[in-house]
Amino acid sequence: MNTIMSESYPYIIQPEDIHTGITGIDQEHQILVNMLNIASEQLTDDCGRLSNEEIIRDLLSYALYHFDNEEALMLEYQYPTAEREKHVREHRDFSTSVAQLRLAANKGKRVTREELLNFLKAWFVKHISGTDKQLAIFLGKLDPSLSSKA
Numbered sequence: 001m002n003t004i005m006s007e008s009y010p011y012i013i014q015p016e017d018i019h020t021g022i023t024g025i026d027q028e029h030q031i032l033v034n035m036l037n038i039a040s041e042q043l044t045d046d047c048g049r050l051s052n053e054e055i056i057r058d059l060l061s062y063a064l065y066h067f068d069n070e071e072a073l074m075l076e077y078q079y080p081t082a083e084r085e086k087h088v089r090e091h092r093d094f095s096t097s098v099a100q101l102r103l104a105a106n107k108g109k110r111v112t113r114e115e116l117l118n119f120l121k122a123w124f125v126k127h128i129s130g131t132d133k134q135l136a137i138f139l140g141k142l143d144p145s146l147s148s149k150a
Contacts, residue, residue, distance in 0.1 A: 018128050020136035023148045025073075028066045029128060035059055036120055043113040053105060059120070060098045067091040070135065077142050079135065087131050094123055 018029040039055045071091070074084045097119070105111055140147045 018124070020128065020132050021148055022136045022139055022146050024146065025070065025132060025136060026148060028069060029124075029132075032059075032062060032066060032124065035062060036117070036124070039120075040113075040117055043116065052111075053102065056098065056102055056105070056116070060095070060102075063098075064095065067095075070132070073139060074135065077139055079138060083134065083138075087135060090127055090131055094127070097123075 018026065018033055020026055020029070035058065039059060042055060043052060071084075071088060073079075074087065079087075101111055101116065101119075
């Protein structure tokens with residue numbers, strides 16, 4: 001990772017947690033992780049509400065961009081319907097959860113740094129290490145040129 005973190009806020013996700021073997025997906029995951037790690041450093045108890053909202057908005061925006069790219073690959077390579085639906089459902093569930101956090105924050109509910117980062121880290125690590133890796137195996141078999149090992 002290129003992002004330098006302070007000693008008080010170490011990386012919340014390690015590079016090995018996000019490696020799928022598909023170059024484009026891994027590059028986008030790296031951007032998301034960099035954003036999460038920066039958020040880990042910037043989200044503090046004395047951070048203003050608007051700053052928190054901006055951080056959450058930026059993370060969600062990039063996550064949605066990434067989800068669209070993954071979903072386009074699933075359609076292009078005809079990922080089996082059941083797996084595609086499960087994968088897309090996870091994306092939508094994530095988006096809904098983040099939208100609920102934003103709504104709660106807009107209504108004045110304080111979401112702590114730890115709550116937000118623990119949710120994001122758990123979701124991304126579980127999703128990438130499970131669902132995304134299944135997609136990567138499928139894509140790598142169909143089109144080895146997508147693989148970082150190609």
